[in-house]
Amino acid sequence: MKNKSSDNYKWPLIGNKRNIDFLSRSLSNDNLSSAYVFSGPDNMGKTKLAEHFSRIILCQKKDLSYSERPCQTCASCRKFISKKGDESDIAHSDYYILKKDKEKKNISVEQVRDLIYSLSMSSFSDSHKVAIIKHADTLSESASNALLKLLEEPRKKVIVILVSSQPEKILKTIISRCQHLEFHPVKNNEINNYLLDNFKLSRSASKNYSRIALGRPALAVKFVEDKEFYKNYLERLNYILDIIENNDINKRFFLIEGLLDKKLANNESVVILKRLLEVFQGVLRDIYLMKYGLYDLVQNEIVDERLRKIKIKNDIQGIVRVLDEIELASDYIEANINSKTILENITLSL
Numbered sequence: 001m002k003n004k005s006s007d008n009y010k011w012p013l014i015g016n017k018r019n020i021d022f023l024s025r026s027l028s029n030d031n032l033s034s035a036y037v038f039s040g041p042d043n044m045g046k047t048k049l050a051e052h053f054s055r056i057i058l059c060q061k062k063d064l065s066y067s068e069r070p071c072q073t074c075a076s077c078r079k080f081i082s083k084k085g086d087e088s089d090i091a092h093s094d095y096y097i098l099k100k101d102k103e104k105k106n107i108s109v110e111q112v113r114d115l116i117y118s119l120s121m122s123s124f125s126d127s128h129k130v131a132i133i134k135h136a137d138t139l140s141e142s143a144s145n146a147l148l149k150l151l152e153e154p155r156k157k158v159i160v161i162l163v164s165s166q167p168e169k170i171l172k173t174i175i176s177r178c179q180h181l182e183f184h185p186v187k188n189n190e191i192n193n194y195l196l197d198n199f200k201l202s203r204s205a206s207k208n209y210s211r212i213a214l215g216r217p218a219l220a221v222k223f224v225e226d227k228e229f230y231k232n233y234l235e236r237l238n239y240i241l242d243i244i245e246n247n248d249i250n251k252r253f254f255l256i257e258g259l260l261d262k263k264l265a266n267n268e269s270v271v272i273l274k275r276l277l278e279v280f281q282g283v284l285r286d287i288y289l290m291k292y293g294l295y296d297l298v299q300n301e302i303v304d305e306r307l308r309k310i311k312i313k314n315d316i317q318g319i320v321r322v323l324d325e326i327e328l329a330s331d332y333i334e335a336n337i338n339s340k341t342i343l344e345n346i347t348l349s350l
């Protein structure tokens with residue numbers, strides 16, 4: 001059997017070459033697993049990679065080598081190209097995306113049963129059937145058990161790909177039945193070069209986007225393509241800086257109040273709060289790095305001037321204490337403690 005190099009493949013991902021090579025080899029050697037887990041931080045491009053992998057598998061031009069697929073012209077490929085909204089909008093009879101409903105906490109057992117039923121139907125074009133389960137760590141207990149049954153008795157030509165940023169929350173027995181690929185953050189300069197090669201950007205803009213993306217290529221691309229998303233990031237960044245710069249505790253609380261009124265008064269507050277805390281963490285880490293003169297590693301170089309002027313009580317120890325507090329905040333969020341209390345607690349430790 002020929003073992004072609006992965007260099008011929010056009011994967012939509014940078015970095016994590018070991019995983020890419022693995023998938024290329026599995027395709028080239030016709031040695032596909034029936035289940036995969038793609039795990040790693042959010043915004044690494046895991047779902048996009050899973051989709052591309054599916055497109056190759058489902059492409060109908062079987063006379064082409066795998067590295068020449070997806071062909072972009074067959075009926076299957078065209079369905080992916082013509083998708084309108086997000087990734088779940090694809091009307092493809094052999095491709096499924098399963099994800100948690102926005103208002104729900106978990107992926108339900110009914111959703112998994114529906115999926116298993118669809119996968120049990122034989123494919124119209126005798127093709128594979130591929131299912132991607134996003135945020136697989138949110139499978140409910142009964143949903144996990146239903147999925148486990150499917151994985152224990154794999155069907156021919158059925159492939160399931162679980163995507164997760166918290167694989168430790170997935171049933172161990174599920175993971176053990178899957179080929180587990182772990183994705184790791186990508187070096188800044190690799191992301192920077194990718195942005196320069198693929199987008200019309202100035203060197204300084206590209207450097208900025210790659211730095212604030214913290215090793216997550218898909219996030220860097222999102223910053224470039226979605227101006228509103230980037231604007232929101234800057235807004236949060238400046239708000240956090242306002243809070244830290246203000247030494248008066250009442251003023252800090254007042255700022256938090258304003259922030260809550262504006263942004264956190266709806267049901268998406270948990271997501272927003274998590275993003276806000278991520279920015280908070282980033283700012284503190286930057287101040288910490290600057291104390292050690294590690295300017296090259298600073299994430300928010302765009303607010304360099306402001307960062308340099310910030311003073312935190314007891315400096316290094318102080319920063320570590322606040323970072324610990326933010327770490328704890330993720331547990332509080334899980335426990336449904338309200339956003340205001342969480343933010344005030346962090347601010348008190350500043």
Ligand SMILES: [Zn+2]
Binds near residue numbers: 060061069070074
């Ligand atoms: Zn095709």
